Amino acid sequence: xxxxxxxAGALRGVVTRDLRIFVSYRARTFTQLAGLVLTxxxxxxxxxxxxxxxxxxxxxxxxxxxxxLLIMLILQSAxxxxxxxxxxxxxxxxxxxxxxPMGPLVGIVGLMLFPIAFACLIACAGFLIAAAIFNLQVEWxxxxxxxxxxxxxxxxxxxxxxxxxxxxxxxxxxxxxxxIVTLMALTGGVYFPVALLPGWISWVSEVQPFTPAVDLxxxxxxxTTAGDPAMTALLKLAGFFVVLTxxxxxxxxxxxxxxxxxxxxxxx
Amino acid sequence: xxxxxxxxxxxxxxxxxxxxxVDLRLAPGSIGWVGGSNGAGKTTxxxxxxxxxxxxxxxxxxxxxxxxxxxRDYHRRVGYVSAGDRGLFARLSVRHHLEYCARICxxxxxxxxxxxxxxIERFGLSELLERRVERLSLGQRQRVRLALAFLHxxxxxxxxxxxxxxxxxxxxVLRAAVDRIVARDGVVVWCSPPGERSTxxxxxxxxxxxxxxxxxx
Numbered sequence: 001x002x003x004x005x006x007x008a009g010a011l012r013g014v015v016t017r018d019l020r021i022f023v024s025y026r027a028r029t030f031t032q033l034a035g036l037v038l039t040x041x042x043x044x045x046x047x048x049x050x051x052x053x054x055x056x057x058x059x060x061x062x063x064x065x066x067x068x069l070l071i072m073l074i075l076q077s078a079x080x081x082x083x084x085x086x087x088x089x090x091x092x093x094x095x096x097x098x099x100x101p102m103g104p105l106v107g108i109v110g111l112m113l114f115p116i117a118f119a120c121l122i123a124c125a126g127f128l129i130a131a132a133i134f135n136l137q138v139e140w141x142x143x144x145x146x147x148x149x150x151x152x153x154x155x156x157x158x159x160x161x162x163x164x165x166x167x168x169x170x171x172x173x174x175x176x177x178x179x180i181v182t183l184m185a186l187t188g189g190v191y192f193p194v195a196l197l198p199g200w201i202s203w204v205s206e207v208q209p210f211t212p213a214v215d216l217x218x219x220x221x222x223x224t225t226a227g228d229p230a231m232t233a234l235l236k237l238a239g240f241f242v243v244l245t246x247x248x249x250x251x252x253x254x255x256x257x258x259x260x261x262x263x264x265x266x267x268x
Numbered sequence: 269x270x271x272x273x274x275x276x277x278x279x280x281x282x283x284x285x286x287x288x289x290v291d292l293r294l295a296p297g298s299i300g301w302v303g304g305s306n307g308a309g310k311t312t313x314x315x316x317x318x319x320x321x322x323x324x325x326x327x328x329x330x331x332x333x334x335x336x337x338x339x340r341d342y343h344r345r346v347g348y349v350s351a352g353d354r355g356l357f358a359r360l361s362v363r364h365h366l367e368y369c370a371r372i373c374x375x376x377x378x379x380x381x382x383x384x385x386x387x388i389e390r391f392g393l394s395e396l397l398e399r400r401v402e403r404l405s406l407g408q409r410q411r412v413r414l415a416l417a418f419l420h421x422x423x424x425x426x427x428x429x430x431x432x433x434x435x436x437x438x439x440x441v442l443r444a445a446v447d448r449i450v451a452r453d454g455v456v457v458w459c460s461p462p463g464e465r466s467t468x469x470x471x472x473x474x475x476x477x478x479x480x481x482x483x484x485x
Contacts, residue, residue, distance in 0.1 A: 010374065013367070016367070016371075017357065017364070020359075025359075091354060091356075093354075093357055095348075095350055098319075099319065099346065100372040101339075101372070107372070260320070260322045260336075263312070264279065265321065266320065
């Protein structure tokens with residue numbers, strides 16, 4: 001059996017483990033979906049009040065926000081990994097990865113797979129619910145392309161989460177992950193177009209993957225023309241993924257090695 | 269196995285030297301017991317051999333494999349039970365723990381079922397299989413932890429206070445598992461406070477004191 005297959009089997013084991021733990025809390029899927037529908041309902045009514053030049057109709061603003069919220073779900077799922085790692089350190093289960101052939105790096109990265117996959121599923125379900133209940137106008141011809149685009153977005157977000165995971169390995173806390181997610185949401189155009197940002201902060205929207213992810217997915221799902229053209233957004237997103245992924249893995253590897261040298265890797 | 273190994277806690281002020289120039293060599297088919305008072309460095313010693321930590325100086329190897337340079341192949345051959353009752357997923361059943369560990373220990377697909385069945389039988393887990401580990405007693409959890417460490421048929425087994433919470437049957441199960449490793453020319457290193465030395469028979473007995481390993485080596 002090749003090494004790649006062995007690692008793939010181990011990752012499947014991690015995902016299956018997390019799925020089993022997730023379903024052991026029976027109401028969790030329902031509460032997540034219900035929470036999403038409630039949030040969409042709030043924004044549906046808020047959108048009725050919106051009358052600004054950026055959006056021709058209230059439906060247009062509602063569609064804008066729904067797409068942002070669903071992509072935000074995926075970002076948040078990647079950002080939950082540092083808390084999961086801390087939980088593993090506290091429970092002592094991280095030790096299993098550390099003394100297994102799978103190793104700590106794969107074990108840590110594996111922590112993100114189930115939450116991201118589940119968030120993608122919830123986002124798809126949320127999108128269909130929004131179309132069915134709130135009459136969201138979907139661009140069905142290009143909507144299927146949103147799946148690979150969402151996975152690429154998740155990859156770029158995951159790379160940022162890996163950097164935070166490295167900080168957890170080193171410092172035993174996830175410094176500012178909530179702050180990072182909030183800043184990305186604020187400057188990435190979840191609730192309003194980035195064109196409304198004042199000049200002193202608008203540059204932040206250019207140096208993070210959330211902006212091109214939202215632009216690309218909105219165009220594929222809704223056919224909106226705001227933001228960068230689809231190809232430009234795709235290239236930006238791919239650029240973030242290609243640069244951040246190897247960098248984040250190098251940093252995580254260095255953090256693990258440092259933790260082993262200092263003897264603090266299992267501390268919490 | 270260990271040659272000139274030193275380990276200091278750099279985070280403590282002044283840096284605290286736990287192990288100083290420790291040598292340890294065990295013949296195939298042998299059991300080594302490491303004793304020492306609380307805080308003597310027994311757990312650190314086992315963690316170093318398990319590859320959880322790296323030494324500041326000296327080298328560690330088993331059958332020519334280095335825990336860092338040959339991490340994957342080294343850990344295929346190592347089974348490790350840490351002290352205490354941690355390291356289990358509270359919401360997972362015993363069966364699901366076995367399945368998970370078989371995968372991360374790279375047990376071949378064709379052998380996973382047999383490996384799990386063997387562990388279930390050897391560690392007396394058949395009645396507990398579908399129970400979540402949060403609903404097990406401490407002794408039952410310790411059996412599960414032992415079963416997971418022996419699941420992939422390691423030939424270097426490291427046991428940190430392995431008899432904790434085990435009843436007489438549990439201790440017998442542990443002895444049988446260790447005997448099987450020794451019969452296959454594997455090596456077992458276990459540690460405990462001196463009062464628990466009688467849990468397992470040992471071919472070599474050592475004591476850690478002031479960072480130095482002394483005794484019958």
